[in-house]
Amino acid sequence: MGIKKQSMAPVNSENQLILIKSNPDDKIIALAGNPNVGKSTVFNGLTGLNQHTGNWPGKTVTNAQGRYLHKGKGFILVDLPGIYSLMANSVEEEVARDFICFGNPDTTVIVADATCLERNLNLVLQTLEITNTAVLCVNLLDEAKSKKIKIDLKELSKQLGIPVVGTCARNGKGLYELMDEVYNLTSKKSLKANYIIKYDKPIEEAIAILEPSVRELIGDFNSRWIALKLLDGDKVLINSINQFLKIDILEETEIVEKLQLAREVLINSGIDNNLFRDKVVSRIIIKAEEISRKAVSYENEKYNLRDRKIDRVLTSKAFGIPIMLALLGFVFWLTIIGANYPSQILSDGLFWLEGIINEFLTSISFPVVLRNLLVEGVYRTLAWVISVMLPPMAIFFPLFSLLEDLGYLPRIAFNLDNFFKKACAHGKQALTMCMGFGCNAAGVVGCRIIDSPRERLIAIITNSFVPCNGRFPTIITTITIFFAGYFSRAFQSLVSALILTGLIVLSVVMTLLLSKILSKTILKGLPSSFTLELPPYRKPQISKVIARSIFDRTLFVLGRAVIVAAPAGLIIWIMANITIGNISVLSHCANFLNPLAQLIGLDGYILMAFILGFPANEIVMPIIIMSYMSKGSLLELENLYQLSELLTNNGWTWLTAVCFIIFTLMHWPCGTTCLTIKKETQSRKWTIVSFLVPTITGAVFCFIITTIVRVLGII
Amino acid sequence: MEKSIFPLNYLQLGKKARVKDLISNGNTRRRMLDLGIISNTEVEALQKSPSGDPIAYSIRGAVIALRSEEASQILVEEI
Numbered sequence: 001m002g003i004k005k006q007s008m009a010p011v012n013s014e015n016q017l018i019l020i021k022s023n024p025d026d027k028i029i030a031l032a033g034n035p036n037v038g039k040s041t042v043f044n045g046l047t048g049l050n051q052h053t054g055n056w057p058g059k060t061v062t063n064a065q066g067r068y069l070h071k072g073k074g075f076i077l078v079d080l081p082g083i084y085s086l087m088a089n090s091v092e093e094e095v096a097r098d099f100i101c102f103g104n105p106d107t108t109v110i111v112a113d114a115t116c117l118e119r120n121l122n123l124v125l126q127t128l129e130i131t132n133t134a135v136l137c138v139n140l141l142d143e144a145k146s147k148k149i150k151i152d153l154k155e156l157s158k159q160l161g162i163p164v165v166g167t168c169a170r171n172g173k174g175l176y177e178l179m180d181e182v183y184n185l186t187s188k189k190s191l192k193a194n195y196i197i198k199y200d201k202p203i204e205e206a207i208a209i210l211e212p213s214v215r216e217l218i219g220d221f222n223s224r225w226i227a228l229k230l231l232d233g234d235k236v237l238i239n240s241i242n243q244f245l246k247i248d249i250l251e252e253t254e255i256v257e258k259l260q261l262a263r264e265v266l267i268n269s270g271i272d273n274n275l276f277r278d279k280v281v282s283r284i285i286i287k288a289e290e291i292s293r294k295a296v297s298y299e300n301e302k303y304n305l306r307d308r309k310i311d312r313v314l315t316s317k318a319f320g321i322p323i324m325l326a327l328l329g330f331v332f333w334l335t336i337i338g339a340n341y342p343s344q345i346l347s348d349g350l351f352w353l354e355g356i357i358n359e360f361l362t363s364i365s366f367p368v369v370l371r372n373l374l375v376e377g378v379y380r381t382l383a384w385v386i387s388v389m390l391p392p393m394a395i396f397f398p399l400f401s402l403l404e405d406l407g408y409l410p411r412i413a414f415n416l417d418n419f420f421k422k423a424c425a426h427g428k429q430a431l432t433m434c435m436g437f438g439c440n441a442a443g444v445v446g447c448r449i450i451d452s453p454r455e456r457l458i459a460i461i462t463n464s465f466v467p468c469n470g471r472f473p474t475i476i477t478t479i480t481i482f483f484a485g486y487f488s489r490a491f492q493s494l495v496s497a498l499i500l501t502g503l504i505v506l507s508v509v510m511t512l513l514l515s516k517i518l519s520k521t522i523l524k525g526l527p528s529s530f531t532l533e534l535p536p537y538r539k540p541q542i543s544k545v546i547a548r549s550i551f552d553r554t555l556f557v558l559g560r561a562v563i564v565a566a567p568a569g570l571i572i573w574i575m576a577n578i579t580i581g582n583i584s585v586l587s588h589c590a591n592f593l594n595p596l597a598q599l600i601g602l603d604g605y606i607l608m609a610f611i612l613g614f615p616a617n618e619i620v621m622p623i624i625i626m627s628y629m630s631k632g633s634l635l636e637l638e639n640l641y642q643l644s645e646l647l648t649n650n651g652w653t654w655l656t657a658v659c660f661i662i663f664t665l666m667h668w669p670c671g672t673t674c675l676t677i678k679k680e681t682q683s684r685k686w687t688i689v690s691f692l693v694p695t696i697t698g699a700v701f702c703f704i705i706t707t708i709v710r711v712l713g714i715i
Numbered sequence: 716m717e718k719s720i721f722p723l724n725y726l727q728l729g730k731k732a733r734v735k736d737l738i739s740n741g742n743t744r745r746r747m748l749d750l751g752i753i754s755n756t757e758v759e760a761l762q763k764s765p766s767g768d769p770i771a772y773s774i775r776g777a778v779i780a781l782r783s784e785e786a787s788q789i790l791v792e793e794i
Contacts, residue, residue: 085749089742116776119751274740281748288751289775304773311762311771311778320765414780418766421782427769529743529785531750534771534778 017103019076020052022067026074027186030100032127033111034120035082036535038139041169042111043079046179061095061448070179075186078105084119086126087234087281090451094236101130101222102244106186108134109178114144114151114166115303115536117296121288128160128195129225135163135181142168143536147303149296156295161195170541194224199283202269203276206231206262213254218245230259231266232280233273307536311411320415325501327408331399332504333497336476339391340493346390350383377573378566384622385565388473390558396469397438397549405540409434413532423512424519426455427532429462433511436466438553440669441676443468448680452528458515460677461690464669465511465697467503470561470617471664476500477621478664481644482657507665514693522689560672564615572612572623586627600702601659601709603651610663615671620664655715659702666698718793724770724786726760732791733757739788751775752789 019028033039043051047066064079080099081092100108108131112120117138124136138151157164163181167174198204207227214230215223218241229237230249241249249255266276313319354375361371403409409431417427428450436443443463450456467475476496484495519525575586583591586608593611594604605627613620625643628650647656668691669677678687709715726732734756737747751774752758759773769780781789 087745087749089745089749119775119777122749122751274744277745278737278748278753282753285748285751285753285756304778307778308761315762315764315771317763317765317767414764414769414771417764417769417780417782421768427780529739529746530769530780530782531746531785532769532780534780536778 017063017078017099019078020065020067021074021076023074026067026076027106027182028104029075029077029182029186030080030103030105030108031077031111032080032096032100032108032123033082034084034113034123036533037082037111037113037120038169039079039082039111042109042137042139042167042175042178043077045169045172045175047077061092062445063095068179070183073183073186075179075182077109078103083123085123086130092451094240097130097237098240098244100127102240105131106133107182109137109182110134111137111139114138114140115147115149117151118288118292121291122284124160125195125197125284125287128162129197129228130194130222132192132194133185135165135178135185136160137174137178138164138166139169141166141174142170143538148299149303150299152295152297156291159291159294161192194222196224197283197287199228200279202266202271203228203231203279206265209262209265210255210258213252213258217247217249217252217255228280230255231262232277304536310537311534314408314411315415324412324415325505327403328504329497329501331396331403332500333493334399335392335396335472336496336500337493338395339473342391342394343387347383347387350387354379354383372577373570373573378569381565381569381572381619381622381626382562385561385616385618386558388477388621389469389561389618390554392473392476393469393554393558394550396472397553398546400434400438401545401549401553402540402542405538405545407535407537410532410534414534417530417532419512420515421530423515424455424525425458425512425515426450426452426528427530429455429459429511429515432459432463433466433508436463436468438469440464440466440468440673442553444673444676444680454519454523454525455528457681457686458518458523460680461518461686461693462511462514464673464690464694465507465514465666467507467665468617468670470670472500473618474621474664475503475661477640477643478657478661481640481647482652482654485644503661503665510666510697514697518693561616561618564671565619568612568615568619568623572626576626590627599706600663600699601655601706602663602702603656605650606656606660606663610667613670614668617664617670653715655706655709659706662702662705663698666694666701668695720790720792722787723758723760723772723781723789723791724768724783726758726791726793728760728763728770730793731757731759732793734789735792736790737788738790739785743785743788747785747789750777750779757794758789758791 031039031043043064043066046068048068051064051066061081066077066079068075068077078099080096083090083093083096086093086097086100099105108127110124110127112124127134136156138153138156141151144151151166153164153166163185165174165178165181167178169175199207207224210227210230211223214227218226226237226241238249241247266272271279314323357379358371358375361375412434413427413430416430420427420429429447431449432443432446434443435446440463443466444460447456447459447463450459479496479499480492483499484492487495572586575589576584578585580588586605590604590608592604593607597604597607606624609620609623609627612623625646628646668674674687674691677690678684681687681690720735723732723734734752734754736754737744737752739747756774760770761773761778762771764770764780769782770786771778771780772786
């Protein structure tokens with residue numbers, strides 16, 4: 001008969017999340033909620049900077065946990081993925097359900113959006129079927145108020161049988177009360193039964209047949225809910241039960257017998273598997289509707305009118321795409337002109353510092369070779385990377401976060417979805433591409449939001465077609481030198497921004513084209529179902545956006561670039577300064593690569609720079625400059641004019657510039673991105689494909705342009 | 716007079732309708748159910764994307780964009 005009367009607490013499994021407790025008495029709090037309800041604001045508001053992020057064991061789903069103290073007690077808050085339901089239709093839902101059900105949290109906090117409570121109640125009710133200790137946190141009360149939506153928190157609490165707290169997590173309102181309720185719930189042992197949703201008669205009869213045996217086997221622990229899921233035939237849950245409780249529930253004779261009996265009852269009432277699930281889901285939705293009708297009142301039926309009016313412009317046939325392009329162009333323009341001056345100041349400052357370091361090292365009689373290696377190799381590369389990268393990132397990332405905060409990004413996906421559909425890809429790929437503008441590795445991780453595996457792989461493989469922040473400065477510099485230079489000074493940044501926007505359009509077109517080719521060849525299949533929520537527009541909190549994007553993104557990306565740039569600078573300096581037969585190793589390599597490079601409109605040094613730039617794209621330009629300098633190290637370049645002269649003296653024409661830009665746009669993803677792809681796909685094959693697809697595309701593209709230009713004799 | 720039942724993607728912008736039947740299966744069906752699309756759910760067609768597809772619908776207070784492939788599997792009756 002197997003194990004009898006197992007304890008309430010599930011057995012620990014190796015698949016269990018590792019919780020970082022600072023104190024053995026710390027209470028575990030699960031934080032659940034739909035996407036876009038401000039769950040992470042609540043999480044950040046409660047835990048501050050005291051957070052750890054990682055992945056769920058064995059899953060590519062991000063997990064964050066943080067600790068806070070309230071009235072002297074410690075609480076570990078575990079942030080579950082944002083989901084609409086606990087039916088385990090996706091990995092995120094599975095992770096969340098398993099944690100609430102088997103992770104044994106002391107309390108579950110469910111965050112709900114006050115402006116859209118009814119839909120949120122679906123998840124609330126599903127959660128309450130699993131656990132009796134929960135707090136509902138109705139967030140975004142301020143927005144609800146401005147939309148004249150009134151929520152009766154007391155009534156809601158009465159209906160659901162759990163404490164309900166109203167919050168505006170953005171300004172911290174209500175978080176203290178939330179902590180209080182959590183404190184109260186965890187300090188006393190609740191004997192309350194789970195929330196019971198009454199289903200149709202045949203379903204209730206079937207549950208009544210099965211539940212006693214389930215209770216016999218695993219104790220009171222959620223027997224009704226597990227019986228319901230057994231009837232549903234939910235394989236994912238059955239796996240989880242077996243895994244976490246270390247049993248094989250479908251091998252228990254009594255369970256199997258009773259399940260058979262219960263199924264007969266259902267079939268006699270004409271309820272097959274599909275209808276069963278429909279009925280269960282419908283019942284929960286109707287219940288949510290009932291509760292919402294009692295607790296929510298709309299004083300203004302047209303409360304969403306403002307959003308609809310904005311949507312009518314931002315996603316309209318006439319203006320939707322032009323506005324999107326203009327906005328993108330504006331962001332780039334701001335980045336380009338805004339970055340010029342700080343870049344110059346940083347560069348001046350860092351080279352001034354170089355003089356001081358040099359003097360100091362000389363004064364302490366530091367060995368000359370080592371001094372040159374450190375200062376001319378490592379320091380100059382670092383100085384270049386910082387002065388070129390930091391200013392544009394510090395402008396681009398906050399602007400991008402601002403659009404994100406406003407709620408504009410899902411509209412981009414909405415506007416562009418049809419193109420992606422035609423390429424047999426997912427509209428949300430537009431969003432992962434947007435993330436790719438910041439950093440391709442971030443974009444690849446972002447592909448997790450695409451829930452169908454085929455479309456996700458397409459998005460991952462093609463992500464590096466959008467130029468990341470490491471490549472922008474290179475592209476912008478080249479545009480400014482070779483193309484915008486013909487225009488008067490006043491128009492230069494405008495022309496640069498226009499050309500850049502054109503290049504972005506090219507990269508989007510190539511992404512779509514390659515997505516289409518992939519889904520017609522190695523990733524065959526039909527597009528899977530597509531749903532996209534367009535959340536309400538929100539007033540962004542500018543100071544928080546800036547802080548978040550500087551700390552989370554800018555410094556992170558810069559830090560990574562610095563880590564790879566330093567050793568790369570070292571290697572390049574060594575290659576440039578060790579000579580074999582009077583020619584440096586660097587030149588030997590470049591000469592070897594030259595015939596191939598010429599075919600695609602580049603030269604050996606440029607191709608060499610791309611190869612050496614594998615650790616980080618931002619160092620490609622510095623390597624080229626360093627290679628061209630006879631001294632074999634970065635010269636102090638006062639301005640772009642000198643750079644332009646250096647390049648033209650080394651044989652650059654407008655064709656070289658075009659091919660250089662195209663190849664910068666389309667070649668292998670950087671080292672970090674490749675590692676990330678390996679991690680996300682768990683497959684060497686797809687990593688290699690992701691490496692080859694953009695490389696071959698870029699090479700072919702450059703080859704065609706070069707051949708045409710040369711055959712026509714334009715150059 | 717009995718009202719006609721037609722696929723949701725034919726619902727005119729600004730018009731409201733009531734869901735009568737879901738003809739999708741498997742994953743798509745489950746996803747629709749998760750969004751709260753069941754019999755008698757009220758939906759309103761709000762906004763077409765620039766190319767006319769997908770279309771954004773108001774469903775239980777949320778704005779959800781559906782492609783014509785999915786919307787055509789939701790049968791509705793205008794109200």
